[in-house]
């Protein structure tokens with residue numbers, strides 16, 4: 001092992017045999033007789049990293065990528081199929097909640113068995129008993145069997161033992177999350193103390209914030225391989241960016257599926273309409289005439305506008321459809337912050353007026369306006385001779401943070417009277433790499449003097 005290192009993992013591979021269902025009934029068993037009984041799954045495909053003494057390292061990655069397996073290999077409760085793992089000093093771990101605890105034994109008895117697993121003698125445990133109990137804050141429950149403990153109490157006890165066994169290397173898997181926030185904070189303070197005292201710590205967590213705050217280094221594992229390792233902040237940023245891209249992709253896929261279903265349904269209803277049209281062509285034409293004559297009549301009597309509705313207006317111009325276009329030029333309701341985006345509005349004019357104002361609004365789901373803009377505010381004059389057209393609201397860098405938002409679209413006349421106004425026209429998703437909170441992603445940097 002290199003000088004100054006506490007952990008060295010070199011080209012470690014781990015393979016699990018996953019056994020197939022053998023079948024529960026005799027018939028199933030006979031039918032599955034020739035079935036391959038198990039498959040080999042390479043969970044770790046050659047991972048390498050090293051940790052210096054006194055450093056804290058965080059393992060990060062998606063579900064099932066191999067983080068916990070790596071930690072288990074470090075504790076030597078299982079062994080790699082190839083590669084090598086070297087650890088300097090005594091190892092203490094907090095891997096699975098309740099592992100190493102006997103449910104029928106009391107908390108106190110479990111402290112003895114658990115601490116002895118980490119290599120402490122009875123005398124050494126006696127000497128540390130007070131500290132363990134004090135840290136766990138479980139004094140009054142200590143003589144109850146641990147099967148009566150909540151998961152938070154299990155964790156308190158396990159953590160208190162793990163930090164009191166004079167370990168040189170401490171391995172922790174996710175389980176701190178089950179503690180209440182006060183105890184969690186107490187644990188992290190303790191971990192900082194231990195780290196400052198030269199203890200090496202490896203943690204597995206999905207909480208990138210914890211890794212950034214607590215760890216010097218991080219290793220991002222994906223499908224059993226190290227994608228990136230190094231300074232915690234750098235690795236976490238790359239990981240979160242990757243997760244954001246995946247999120248955009250999965251939202252786009254979902255959108256695509258929904259669109260396909262909509263198209264299928266539309267085709268079906270179109271077929272139904274066409275067959276009824278052939279029966280009553282004349283009726284339909286007549287009906288249309290009646291509708292338009294009612295419209296004209298309505299215009300003459302200046303209809304009331306129901307401003308409380310989601311869709312209202314006088315009707316001299318209409319929004320035929322509105323949608324977003326992303327930087328790649330695709331129609332979508334999933335946008336990536338910082339990229340180009342457009343709101344495209346198709347309109348038609350039912351009655352010529354002196355001028356029109358096109359507007360859009362972005363809202364959050366609680367109805368707070370994030371942006372309201374229109375052609376008049378931006379001094380874009382829209383005088384129409386055409387009976388239909390397209391208006392685009394183009395953004396160079398979409399400035400929203402990750403979230404779900406609402407789009408409003410509207411056409412109003414020169415005096416601000418709504419001609420066609422849609423509140424909540426559609427929802428759209430934004431995915432941003434900016435981890436600020438709120439709504440607006442404002443390009444920024446911090447400077448310290």
Ligand SMILES: Nc1ncnc2c1ncn2[C@@H]1O[C@H](COP(=O)(O)OP(=O)(O)OP(=O)(O)O)[C@@H](O)[C@H]1O
Nearest residue numbers: 016017018043061062063064065066067068069070
């Ligand atoms: N004993 C086992 N037998 C068979 N497969 C296993 C075994 N232990 C883990 N696996 C498989 O190995 C893969 C990696 O599991 P591991 O628990 O290391 O992932 P992880 O990154 O910690 O995931 P998570 O974030 O969900 O906890 C998974 O596909 C899991 O199903």
